[in-house]
Amino acid sequence: MVKVMIRAFIKNYQNIEDKHVREGYSVLAGILGIICNIFLFCLKLTIGYFMNSIAIISDAFNNLSDTGSSLISIIGAKLSNRSPDKEHPFGHGRFEYISSLIVSFIIILVGFELLKTSINKVIHPEEIVFSPILLIILILSIFVKIWMFSYNRYVSKIIDSSVIRATAYDSLNDVIATSAVILSTVIGYYLNISIDGIIGIIVSLLIIYTGYEIAKEVV
Numbered sequence: 001m002v003k004v005m006i007r008a009f010i011k012n013y014q015n016i017e018d019k020h021v022r023e024g025y026s027v028l029a030g031i032l033g034i035i036c037n038i039f040l041f042c043l044k045l046t047i048g049y050f051m052n053s054i055a056i057i058s059d060a061f062n063n064l065s066d067t068g069s070s071l072i073s074i075i076g077a078k079l080s081n082r083s084p085d086k087e088h089p090f091g092h093g094r095f096e097y098i099s100s101l102i103v104s105f106i107i108i109l110v111g112f113e114l115l116k117t118s119i120n121k122v123i124h125p126e127e128i129v130f131s132p133i134l135l136i137i138l139i140l141s142i143f144v145k146i147w148m149f150s151y152n153r154y155v156s157k158i159i160d161s162s163v164i165r166a167t168a169y170d171s172l173n174d175v176i177a178t179s180a181v182i183l184s185t186v187i188g189y190y191l192n193i194s195i196d197g198i199i200g201i202i203v204s205l206l207i208i209y210t211g212y213e214i215a216k217e218v219v
Helices: 002-009 019-051 054-080 094-123 132-159 162-191 196-218
Strands: none
Touching: 002 019, 002 132, 019 054, 019 132, 019 162, 054 094, 054 162, 054 196, 094 162, 094 196, 132 162, 162 196
């Protein structure tokens, strides 16, 4: 599907050495990310309120932060393609690395926010309203993130973009986070125990570590 979009929206898409073509790839990936993440945010926020689940609501805001990451990737692509000037005789290519670093900081920040929420859920567990239909919808949302990981990784390989590569693995983190939320909800319902907080802590630490690894690579 993404290959069809590339052919449709990027002129001379095969000429990846052209900076305008590379910018087109980055902008397309960013726009798709914004559309998908806003959709997932609205979907998960609604489900979270219906099920009275802080974990699902936190996951929704995690997707909202990803919208910011996609916006940063677009801005980074635009700025890095500016023509050389007196202060930057070799161009503005380093803006892409700065954008990647910002994405990694956003991932780490989201991880810390989820960590605080998870610790609070361990101390003050709340009853979740179980709904099989809403859980099925959440499961389907995982496939959206898997597709996002797939197309971002594909685009990052084509144009060798660190910021899009960072966004791809951020999508993979969301797959893990949403899967953990679903698993903890099901286990908690059938075994009548609350493990949302414990799983949330594990997932948030994983997200923080991934953000750190991305930042280390960019630096």
